[in-house]
Amino acid sequence: MVFSSLLFLFLFLPAVLAGYYLAPPRHRNAVLLCFSYLFYLWGAGAFLFLLMLSTLVNYALGLLIDRRSGPDARRPNAHRWLAAALLFNLSILATFKYANFLIGEINKGLAVLDLPPLFWAGVALPLGISFFTFHQISYVVDVYRGRRPACARVVDFALYVAMFPQLVAGPIIQFHEISEQLKQRLETLQGFHQGLLRFCWGLIKKILLADSCAKIADAVFAQTGPLGTGAAWLGVFAYTLQIYFDFSAYSDMAIGLGLLFGFTFPENFHRPYSALSITDFWRRWHMTLTRFFRDYLYIPLGGNRRGPLRTYANLITVFLLCGMWHGANWTFLIWGGYHGALLILERITGMNRTEASGLPLLRRALTLLLVAVGWVFFRAHDLGQAADLLGAMFRPAAVPTAPEIMETLNNRNLFFLALSGLVFLLPREFSGAKLLLTPRPLASAMVQAGVLLAVTAYGIALLASEAFNPFIYFRF
Amino acid sequence: MAHRLAIGLFLVALLSPIAGGLVISAPPLGENRRLAATPEVTWAGLRDASFFSAYERYFNDHFIYRRFLTRAKNWIDFHLFRVSPATKVHVGLDGWLYLRESFPDPARESCDDVEILTLAKQLHELDGVIDASGRTFFLILAPDKPTIYPEYVGPLPTRSHCAKSRYQLLVEALAEFPVKHFVRLDLPLLHAKAQQQLYYRTDTHWNPSGSMIVAETLLQQLSPSRWREYVPTVDLDTTPSFSGDLSRMLALDLKESAPFIKDIRYQADVHVTTRKSLNDDRPWFRITAVPPTEAPLLPKTILYRDSFMSLPLEMIKGSFTRLDAVWTYDMLDPDAADDLRTSRLVLFEMAERYLPLVSFDVPAIAAALRETTPP
Structure with missing residues (x-):
């Protein structure tokens, strides 16, 4: 179930809101947890049991770590329990996310050596595994570090892991950022109203902007034949916009849904395409993931405190892992390595500093270009396709645009693509969501509400008509 | 206050579909498909x-x-963005709509079409088999709208190197594998289109004017000497509010001014019996005509047909002693087996767009025809 579906909007959401607000405050976490499990069951089926099992194991390990990690305790075994917890979580991730890829690659190597392949039946990827595993890692590490005590109530911890707004696509909320809210929070009308606006804003971004850009990008990336230079660039920029609007829209909706239930989630995006450098880009793109890697990997590895060479090694390690986190494929690894290399290059040249930068427009454009090139690896099915696309982008060729691409270049998609493209040009501090939440006079607020309502209704109409599939007659 | 109002509106909007669903069921969209079951x-x-x-x-x-x-979304797409709300419908120029599948495959590499060549070969064999059984076979090929009205199609993305329509390809293939009585409708329609509009703008089919041309062409081939006696007197009028199948596929109520049959008078008394419904909602008629004088009618006939023949059928139905009009391309349909056996003329009409889907089991048809002799 995705947020931008009729089922979620008109069945699940009313049910969870009713269940939550009709329940006594002390049972609200339990109600939200039940609905979150239903939400997960809906998309992942039997993997719900994996989620529950890993939750219980981490809850137990958290208690074991905490008993030995109080400020006054000597905590002789805490690091062992922490190691066990990390091993458990990373094993789950490795098994379900990377084993297929790893064994596939080993078998390719064995085939070259004319050796029999390793037997591996293959496993399906559980929905949201990268997110809920990172949440659990954040929990055990925060407890180990003594930043927060372990959750006393299993329901609170399970809710932290499985809360449906952030369960399958984040934002990645570190335990210490939300632990107090799990115990006590205040649901207010103002918060509900803000959540409502934020959710609608995300819904509009997803359905109108991201999905329109996706149609063009998908057509370009689906091409198997030769691609013209113009079509290749169009596809890459459409994807650049799609991924931003899709992901940031999901974050907007997650943050909005959190507010409906009294939670304040951290922001995940801050105008990343206005970044002046790749370093700046990573301060603005998927900020919760960047923070996670910074706090739980980069800094423990030594960060930038152990000299330039160690810093570069740490950077490339973090970004290779960041690439792999996004998916088990060489394309993601290359994408991560590409960003790591660019960050190192910026550190060497001093271009990572944004405070006193000259030529901001040029730097914005260059950063955008580099990011867009990186998305080619991210989106391509394999390295061969990425190489073909990059070849088409940088080796001018007059290839006629395929009809499948031309089909997508209709007025509607082009209009929303152009509208999305404004994100490249708007000021660095501009925020659509903030603009929406700014208090304004009643008349102006009414106009804003009317526009938002109309555009949301159009978005919902797009959803409702997705299954519209007329046939001229029943088939022979 | 503003917050309460907004939240109230939001909750009403969220709850109204469920609440409404308890009272009434969703009105249908007329998509010609079965909706998902529980x-x-x-x-x-x-x-x-x-x-x-x-x-x-x-x-x-x-x-x-x-x-x-x-409907709201489609209205916005069509009127504001000028985009077809249904991928199966192409929006042409000046309000002309086309069914996408009536265009040749945009990815067609060349004009060599094995499927059409195979079909022509089968039709040739079928012609021989029916002829050998003592019956006469007539092949009627209904041209798609783009074949007759390509000028309103507008820009259409294609990478095909073949500019020929399926119609032209089959005509060329039939030159190699001839069918003795091939009723070509493209030529008379192309000739007549300068005088009058022959297809609806918002529909895939011929309008009454086009249907009249088709009926006359067919009767001319069925009876070159007496065909004028079979043509009924048709009074046409114009309606400003015709909305065709393509308009319905867009879930829009696009209206056009179009002719309709106000009155039709045959030379004979016509009796229509709806035999049964074939293939869901496709009608199967038996039409018998009794002439007022001794004037001979065309012999017992079976017509395999699709939607294109609906209107022309109205114009030819007073011309046969008995006409079984069966909405199918399957000549081995067991429900129509007796009608085939007892018919003297076998008419087979097919729409250009369905050419790639049609095939015949000629030996099986030959076996079915061998069992009896024509009346």
């Missing part, structure tokens, strides 16, 4: 989550505002 709850379905996706399809199909929202 899925059965099974353990396997829950385990692999297939139940949930099936339930989502059911929920979407039966969403109470679906018709209203789809």
